[in-house]
Amino acid sequence: MRDVDLRRLHLLVELSRLGSMRAVADTHGLTTSTVSQQVAALAREVGTSLVEPDGRRVRLTPAGRRLADHAVTILAAADAARVDLDPAAEPAGTLRVGGFSTGIRTSLLPVVAELERTHPAVEVLISEYEPAEALALLAEDDLDLALTYDHNLAPVALPPTMSASPLWTAAWSLAVPAAPDLPDASVGFARWADRDWIVNSRNTADEDVLRTLGALAGFTPRVRHRIDSLELVEDLVLAGQGLALLPAASRPRAGVSLLELRDPPVLLTAYAVTRLGRERWSPLRLLLDRLAAQDAGPQDAP
Known part of the structure; x- marks a missing residue:
């Protein structure tokens, strides 16, 4: 069966409902000849006869009745799809x-x-x-x-x-074990060159940032741990297992300090x-x- 014109399907349903070409034509402001031509074209599209003579009128063939039944479902689905995709429609x-x-x-x-x-x-x-x-x-x-x-x-x-x-932008900081008189992280990032590092286990974004910061400071960070959980990252920092990049707005547990990154800043x-x-x-x-x-x-x- 070739692609079917939905307008012709609609006329077939109307013919099934109203019972005559003239009634369909009058209802839709068409000529009887136009309705007849459209139904004939639909028959060619589906490859079977849809109407047969019934005295001076026509009636649907068994195939025509089955197609009309299918057309009700098809047209309802098409209408639902138009409403669903209409930008002006009530969201649903x-x-x-x-x-x-x-x-x-x-x-x-x-x-x-x-x-x-x-x-x-x-x-x-x-x-x-x-x-x-x-x-x-x-x-x-x-x-x-x-x-x-x-x-x-x-x-x-x-x-x-x-x-x-x-949506929004947030600054990131350097997470280190808390200690008296910690320097600003922007004062020579190279001072952290000999430390181990902790990065995300499921995404490379923070590792890419870390390696960029290291390259700008003249060293290659030594990544030792890959952790997904923020709490576990803080545990490792607290245990002296490495440093990490964390959001500046986070509130780390006692014993972990966040140092501001300014030169350059790190923004997510x-x-x-x-x-x-x-x-x-x-x-x-x-x-x-x-x-x-x-x-x-x-x-x-x-």
Whole structure:
């Protein structure tokens, strides 16, 4: 069966409902000849007769009746799809969002709580992923929105099929064991050249930043530990197992100090990323607008 014109399917359904070509023509402001031609064209598209003579009128053949029954479902689905994709439609549907933990906690959860009150027809499904994982799923259309981040010293280039909106920016610091008279981290980063380092086990962004800082200071950092948990990173710093880069806004446990990085500063920017063009989908547009309206920053690490 070739591609079928939905307008012709609609006329077939009307013929089934009204019983005559003239009634269909009068209802839709067409001529009887036009209705007849459209039904004949539909018959050619599906490769079978749809009407047969019935005195001076016509009636649907068994195949015509079966196609009319299918057409009711097909046209209803097409109408639902148009409403679903209409940017002006009332937002409704299921949004699949994946991203890093701080982005979810800081940016997404307050919005989800608001949408549950104001737009109960919008459902948000949340999964935690590192940026590279979320972007890969977004590219495969397994997510509708990815919450990602990059650093000013390790920017991420997105493919032209994606669109990113910045959400917030946060400074990062150097985490070291607490001690009297600790220097500012910007006063000679090379002073830390002989130390071991701790980086993220699931994402290379902080390691890329660390290696850039080391290169600018004339050394190659010696990475010994790869840890995903912020609490465990702090445990290792406290135990003297290495230094790490952590968000300046975090509140480390006693015995761990955060030193400001200024020369150069290390800044993390969070983004809401969609596939290009999908941001016009009404529930996704609603979520993006709510995320953009927030003025909150992170309180802990990704």
